[in-house]
Amino acid sequence: MLRAILIAAVAGWGALALWFQLPWPWPLRALAITAWCALGLLAIVRPARAGRRVPGVVFAVAFVVLLGWWSTLAPSHQRDWADDVARLLEAEVDGSRVTLHNVRNFEWHSETDYTPRWETRSYDLDRLQSADLILSYWMGPQIAHTLVSFGFDDGEQLVFSLEIRKERHERFSAIGGFFRKFEQVMIAADERDIVRTRSNVRGEDVYLYRLRMAPEQLRTLLLGYIDSSADLRRAPQFYNTLTSNCTTIIFRLARHIAPTLPLDYRLLLSGYFARYVHDQGGLVPGHDYAELQALGHINQRAIASDAAADDPLAFSRAIRRGVPGISEDDQTHGE
Structure with a gap:
């Protein structure tokens, strides 16, 4: 047998x-x-x-x-990539000044109708003041895509997301992710691109949680993403649905800050990852998880923000309205 x-x-x-x-x-x-x-x-x-x-x-x-x-199967950077993952992030770090090339800022009208836009942006790490965990649910409550959005004191947000690097003809397959079907790509993007396309265009359920982090931890986490993007640029790597994905990279980077973070089944069932972070004291204190989840659901606020599409920061302010740990002063930055 x-x-x-x-x-x-x-x-x-x-x-x-x-x-x-x-x-x-x-x-x-x-x-x-x-x-x-x-x-x-x-x-x-x-x-x-x-x-x-x-x-x-x-x-x-x-x-x-x-x-x-x-x-003999080897990852490669030389394929006919889909437009939204066509470019690799490049970074230059000079003291507290970070310059990023190929920051994605697409304007999404539908999943297949979009205006491509890749930008060069500069950030001052001394003005970094927050980080938010974002979960986007696209195939039931057990599985979510996880992103981290860094906030600066002028109201600007920068989102990092480890994603599959689809070829032009490909569609995502969770099973294919176990069989070297896709490479990885680190995307740095504007929130109106990478978050809005999930909440407003695809209709996924998106939740935002304020992370509880000291300033030096924020800097370490952001630079960790930049270092990971540089590693991928030097040597392409396969995406793996289980061991190398959008959630495991957050855990790996977080362990540089808190080496004793325990392994947990919720690292695999990424839909429960925010609850794991809450249980480890990583979300704002004074609220139970159910309250954080209810107040962090951004979809209605995100859709309503389209009325102010001419304001580049309106989306970021709208989705944070009423989220625990984010004050009214935070909401007025950049106005």
């Missing part, structure tokens, strides 16, 4: 690897997967007794060949 379970697991993994990585038309992929699965089935139903070992041996050899092929 254990042998059969092991062979079935190997056959299932191999079938998915072939499906997501073989560069053949789907009929040929389906044929290759059928042959692979048939070989695995034969290895299960033909017990390893004298004179009947051939299917198991052939399957083992085929698995070694499959692993050899799998090891």
Whole structure:
């Protein structure tokens, strides 16, 4: 029984690897997967007794060949990328002055209709005053995309998000993310781009929470994102749905600040990540999680802010209105 379970697991993994990585038309992929699965089935139903070992041996050899092929798959920066992930972030740090090239500031009219805009922006880290955790739910309560938005004392916000780097013809697949289907990309963006497209254009449920962080911790976290973007620029890396995604990078960077942060299932079920941060004392104190979640739901405020589309900071002010830990003084910055 254990042998059969092991062979079935190997056959299932191999079938998915072939499906997501073989560069053949789907009929040929389906044929290759059928042959692979048939070989695995034969290895299960033909017990390893004298004179009947051939299917198991052939399957083992085929698995070694499959692993050899799998090891040749390498991430790349040289593909036909979708417009919204086409450029890599570049950063120059000079003391407290940070200059970022390729900050994304698209104007989204729909998911497929947008005005591309990549900008160079400069920030003074001495004016950094806040960080907010943003969760956007797109496939049920267990899974969310996580972002961190840094606020400066002039009202400007800068959002970092680790995302899959889709090719022009691709769509996201959570299962494909286990099988080296996508590379990673670090996006730095304006909130009207990367948050508004989720709340106003895609209709995802988006929640915002003020993080409880000292000034030096804010700087460490922001520079951690910049260092991570530089690492990706030097050496492309595969996205992994489980181990290398938008939530695990926040945890990894946070551990530079608080090395004793515990591992938790909510690092995998990212929809519960804000509750994990709350339980670790990382959100503003004096409120239970249910209250923070209810007051942090931004969608109605985000949609209403479109009436002031000519004000570049109106969206950021609107989505923070009434969020615990954000004072009225914070709301007037930049006006």
